[in-house]
Amino acid sequence: MNDPENALWRSTCAETVSAPRLTADTSVDLAVIGGGYTGCSAALEAAQAGASVCLLEAQEIGFGGSGRNVGLANAGLWLPPDEIRAHIGQVAGDRLIDLLARAPSDVFALIEKHSIACEPVRNGTLHCAHSAAGLKNLQTRHAQLSAAGAPVELLSMDQARERTGSDAFHGALFDPRAGTIQPMAYVVGLARAAAQTGAQIHGQSPVQTMRHENGQWVLTTPGGVVRAKSVIQATNAYHLGLPVTAPAYVPVYYFQYATAPLSHNLRASILPQEEGCWDTGLIMTSFRLDQAGRMIIGGMGDLGNAGQSAHTAWVRRKLAELYPQLADQPFEQGWHGRIAMTSDHIPKITQIGPNALAAHGYSGRGIGPGTVFGRMMAESLLAEDPSRLPVPAVPEHRESWTRVRRAFFESGAALTHLIKARF
Template sequence: MSDHDKSLWLKTCREHVVDHPLNGDLTVDLAVIGGGYSGCTAALTAAQAGASVCLLEAQDIGHGGSGRNVGLANAGLWLPPEDIRAHLGKQAGDRLIDLLAAAPADVFDLIERYGIDCDPVRNGTLHCAHSASGLKDLQRRHAQLSATGAPVKLLPADQATQRTGSAAFHGALFDPRAGTIQPLSYVRGLARAAAEAGARIVTQCPVQSMQYDNGQWVLKTPHGLVRAKSVIQGTNAYHQGLQATATDYVPVYYFQFFTAPLSDNLRASILPGGEGCWDTGLVMTSFRMDAEGRLIIGGMGDLGQAGRTVHAAWCRRKLAELFPQLSGQSLTEGWHGRIAMTSDHIPKITQIGPNALSAHGYSGRGIGPGTVFGRLMVESLLQDDPDLLPVPAVPEYRESWTGLRRAYFETGATLMHLIKARL
């Protein structure tokens, strides 16, 4: 079941991309597969560097997770710094930590530089402690982030209440580096800027096969062949076809509903500072305001499965629990997206062939990392320098029991929401 047409981001997107259909064969320096954050940033970076570029998107720009997410432009990954170093080692870990600490600045700089109309609000984010154990987790994160020089601040319960408008939290971790955007407008703005820089944007054009022949890649599509010296694949959790270069991940689903624009009084009582929020719950909840004063609330779960009714009922109850002043407020429709989760929650870059890279596994942190990874993959290919990559490339990446683990996450989210909806 597809509910992409119910997305608030689709309804309110003000950025438009003029694409150029592929009619026959084309030869370029770089072919980009996938029109999400990584792909569009890669196309923009390469075009600005003077390379000829063709971006091929099977659907529309932002059709996948880039156009469906919460719109929090966060710094870093889900993992705290010590966990990143434990997985990557100190040198590689510190490099990734530093790169992603600056990711929100990269995002907001691109928005300003190219005039992307995506409602940017850089007032920070709040990671909210849903319990006493959640507060202990935030204390650990605060200590580790502060040690890296991050300007984060741990807020006590009364300040968390003041900042969110909800008395449900034991405290919150405030990160002033981050902010919120209209995520579909951002990715379409990147594609528009790439096209203005000379990149050819082709939508509704899935890549059916690709092979390396005589020093160049040959990509077959329903509308012609694209030959390229280099390839970047940024399909992430919305990989379509091309099984030879499909990447392994655990699919995790996340849904969102939204209210009608709130009255001025209600709007002043909820997130008056405009931060974006998520909590420390194992089955996470997020909430934020959009530019028109709609409250957007989301949680883990697949609205395309039998649990849709359960997830929707939980969402209504959760809204009233967090904000009693909104009890009885109706929620408008709802949509969901798919997240590519890796076991260690660290994004991967795969060397899928000569001069060909694929990135995936942002684990729910697509905006900042996707932007950074797209840019650095291009710089690495153009300069023939693998040390420029944000993480070392691997020849392949495999996950085990992905289908079983997907069922585990969805069943857990559904059961949790069923129990909470009935309390």
């Protein structure tokens, strides 16, 4: 049942793209490394602008975090607006807040424009208060988001019960800007749209070396060499090779389980408006329905780790707590993905060389920010205008004690799930 590479999203993906292995040398305006949201968005934007593009993915399109995502197309970052401004300043903070407030609109506009078959449902999301303290957190977020112009609504306990179909929450923050998608289908659809617009899309083509010589970049793969005026590295938490340009982040694992499709009667009592949800717990829980009516529930943890049994026992108990009527529903699939988290939870763009940028660190918010960052990085490089970037590029980004912090998050998640699975 456990499949780290996520057979569920792959098997229900209605999108396809031809991404053959690179087998010949080529020269382009822009080379993109990585076939996730950021890379595919960048390739699509550049191709639409008339540039020649070659995207190189070491595995298959959507192999990394993009294809293992929960599928919540949220507005903004995990941080409330005031914390974003505190980290990067008022002007830069306001700009990033505004850009990512519009990110769901950007995502759903691309879906409509390119007819991406990714089960889009734009009925908003619910951030659910798992405790009284969680409700206070949502009240603070509501005040800050409202002051920034966001059309969010704070729901009472009764309203949260009506919207979720669960008695487990003290309230919820509803964001009508957001929605849900089939995450693998979205990224494959972006790649397909980029290819139809003229981009070269290549899977099974890992970049082995990258050097800058005579005013251009030279990228070598097992099957051919790509020469490019500019480069975007969009490998995030699934960076393979090229240690010199490896992004610095704390790896955090997130797993999900999916039930069999629910009966019509069961489905009618759960999330009647089909919002995507997550809670305010420090060890967060997410839950949503897909188009077929599967309940997909997730939490922090690595199913490939020794804590797998604790995570598995917990998710069964958690589902029963949220929805007692689902206590006996079988799980069809379980999978996990790796998140690139930064200390301040703000994505980074690094200047890895002349006309070369890398982005990483969405801290679990890959769909909207990845789409926006990819597009704007392509715009910036093609126009040779750094002011078009969503955040200023930095020469490097460092994280300390990454292994220790990874162990802390995983052991904390496993211990929390172990205790809650038993009591």
